[in-house]
Amino acid sequence: MIDVRQVDKCDETQVRDWWQASHDGAVAGRPYDTYTPWELARQAAATDNPDWDLVFVAAYDGGRVVGAGVTNMPLSDNTDHAYLEVYVPEPERRRGVGTAVLAAVEEVATSGGRNVLVAEAIAPVGGTSPGEPFAARHSYALANREGFKVLDLPQYAGSWGALDEHVAARIGDYRVVEWTNRVPDELVDGVCGALNRFIGMIPTGDLEMGDLNYTPERIRRREERAARLGTTGLAGAALSADGSLAGYHDVFVDAARTSQANIGITMVLPEHRGHSLGLAMKLATHRSLRARFPDCQIVLTGNADVNEHMNAVNGQLGYRLVEQILEFQKVL
Numbered sequence: 001m002i003d004v005r006q007v008d009k010c011d012e013t014q015v016r017d018w019w020q021a022s023h024d025g026a027v028a029g030r031p032y033d034t035y036t037p038w039e040l041a042r043q044a045a046a047t048d049n050p051d052w053d054l055v056f057v058a059a060y061d062g063g064r065v066v067g068a069g070v071t072n073m074p075l076s077d078n079t080d081h082a083y084l085e086v087y088v089p090e091p092e093r094r095r096g097v098g099t100a101v102l103a104a105v106e107e108v109a110t111s112g113g114r115n116v117l118v119a120e121a122i123a124p125v126g127g128t129s130p131g132e133p134f135a136a137r138h139s140y141a142l143a144n145r146e147g148f149k150v151l152d153l154p155q156y157a158g159s160w161g162a163l164d165e166h167v168a169a170r171i172g173d174y175r176v177v178e179w180t181n182r183v184p185d186e187l188v189d190g191v192c193g194a195l196n197r198f199i200g201m202i203p204t205g206d207l208e209m210g211d212l213n214y215t216p217e218r219i220r221r222r223e224e225r226a227a228r229l230g231t232t233g234l235a236g237a238a239l240s241a242d243g244s245l246a247g248y249h250d251v252f253v254d255a256a257r258t259s260q261a262n263i264g265i266t267m268v269l270p271e272h273r274g275h276s277l278g279l280a281m282k283l284a285t286h287r288s289l290r291a292r293f294p295d296c297q298i299v300l301t302g303n304a305d306v307n308e309h310m311n312a313v314n315g316q317l318g319y320r321l322v323e324q325i326l327e328f329q330k331v332l
């Protein structure tokens, strides 16, 4: 008998059991373990996030946790959306655990007034994964495809000299500025403006996504929370000759696992494209990453298969496709 219950985030034993099942289900059969490390998950569960409501559920078979899920509900934009996660460790699959966990995370979402439900599955390049038939079985439609990419940082960091020449020939009057963790006061309005245009600028397939809604206060809240969790943000902006923001990019490293870095966002505003600003910002942050975290082995990113320019920049830096990210959607 499978019993799915909400996890008490204040109970570390419950959170640990939930994390273990999530981790084991998420990484099964995959080439890299990129799942949130325990130490970070533990701290994140105990640290309030005013911009996201996260509800964890665990499936019990007797006293054993056999599956886990999350309902991620944005609070500051897209408040009709819920991002659902369902994980079942391999030995527990094909006996209805996933279905029971999905029903529970959906119930949390609908009780929270959400009617656009989005879930993700990872598949090998050119192959399939259990998430696909599972999603289809539960009436989720494939809405977008992204490539999951990895850069072997130490291997490529020394080979970017030719890219500097390419940038120098095209950058004109633009310049790149960098910072760590805190967006400089004079750029924070520009960064919010850029982030709030981001969704409209990237290919999202059939996903129903509304614009983001960043304010300087939200940026500062996010920075404070990252500091509490030990996350370092290395960021850069491309500025035009008059000092206005033309592009923005960030990459994050968690103290709990400095061997990996995650790309957040890379964007160049449409009116400033064609000057290699995306490449210039990425070169800057990747070099800072190499200098600040010499043990960092891989950088992870995901972008739509059809995002031609971003794929070209990533290819130049040495990123390689390792898996497919499939995004499913059910609109109630």
Ligand SMILES: CC(C)(COP(=O)(O)OP(=O)(O)OC[C@H]1O[C@@H](n2cnc3c(N)ncnc32)[C@H](O)[C@@H]1OP(=O)(O)O)[C@@H](O)C(=O)NCCC(=O)NCCS
Pocket: 025, 026, 085, 086, 087, 088, 089, 092, 093, 094, 095, 096, 097, 098, 099, 100, 119, 120, 121, 122, 129, 130, 131, 132, 133, 134, 135, 137, 328
């Ligand atoms: C997808 C996942 C959650 C399924 O968990 P599960 O406990 O095996 O799911 P269920 O037993 O409830 O399966 C329900 C139905 O989904 C379909 N299904 C699930 N896994 C399948 C597989 N490997 N091949 C074909 N169909 C599958 C079947 O229709 C199945 O019904 P059936 O067993 O009566 O044929 C699990 O494989 C997993 O954790 N994968 C990694 C994370 C992931 O992809 N999450 C889902 C994102 S949408």
